[in-house]
Amino acid sequence: MGFEAGGIVTRRYFRGGRCTFEQPLWVVADDAAGLLLWHPLGGGYLRMTDADGRTLHDVTLDRMRDPVLASAAWTGADVLILMPPGAAHSVWWFFRDGVFDGWYVNLEAPCTRRPGGVDTVDHVLDIVATPQRAWRWKDEDEFAERIGHPHYYDTQGAAAIRAEGERLAGLIEAREDPFDGCLTDFRPDPRWGPLAAPER
DSSP: OOOOTTOEEEEEEEETTEEEEEEEEEEEEEETTEEEEEEOTTOEEEEEEOTTSOBTTTSOGGGOSSOEEEEEEOOSOEEEEEEOTTOSEEEEEEEETTEEEEEEEEEEOOOEEETTEEEEOEEEEEEEEOTTOOEEEESHHHHHHHBTOTTSBOHHHHHHHHHHHHHHHHHHHHTOTTSSSTTTTOOOOTTOOOOOOOOO
16 A cells, blocks of 8 residues: 555554554655655644643553543654654654754554554654764663553563664664665655644
8 A cells, every 4th residue: 555645644653552643744755665754843743641741751551541632733843754664663854944953763663554544653762863873762761661561562572672773773873774864955845834633
């Protein structure tokens, strides 16, 4: 199932059998390199939030009080997202005021396609890298706290997730694809403005 360039798809995360995140994005390309998506600053998305304002970064889903998918606006940077076929990660290019500002590696389950979008499971641990390719782990404490939780991963699964991150970090340091400078000059179609959050 291929997605047409210029179309709109939704990227969803699941946890414990529930959708916890839903984000509409523009399709840049869908080819052998993977699904390439664009999310401009100010675009809407949905994220799991509970009655106390906590998100899944703060607490596990089973400890949330009356969780719902709440609408939010994307802040910080425009984002180009590549989801390579069968990969346990996606790579994000951040742009601030049209200028490339670094990469983000989101460790996640290989996506499954459905009509209108893709679904995955976020693996919590991430990597942030500067344009100069200095990199660091993100959310290490949260990742460690989730090991053994039935909605997340066991020790073996956590080791596999970290190994995937270490592999990507090696590509960053070696300046290898996709960290070789490709797409750092990307310019979106001027018609691809912010999209509204999905309705629920």
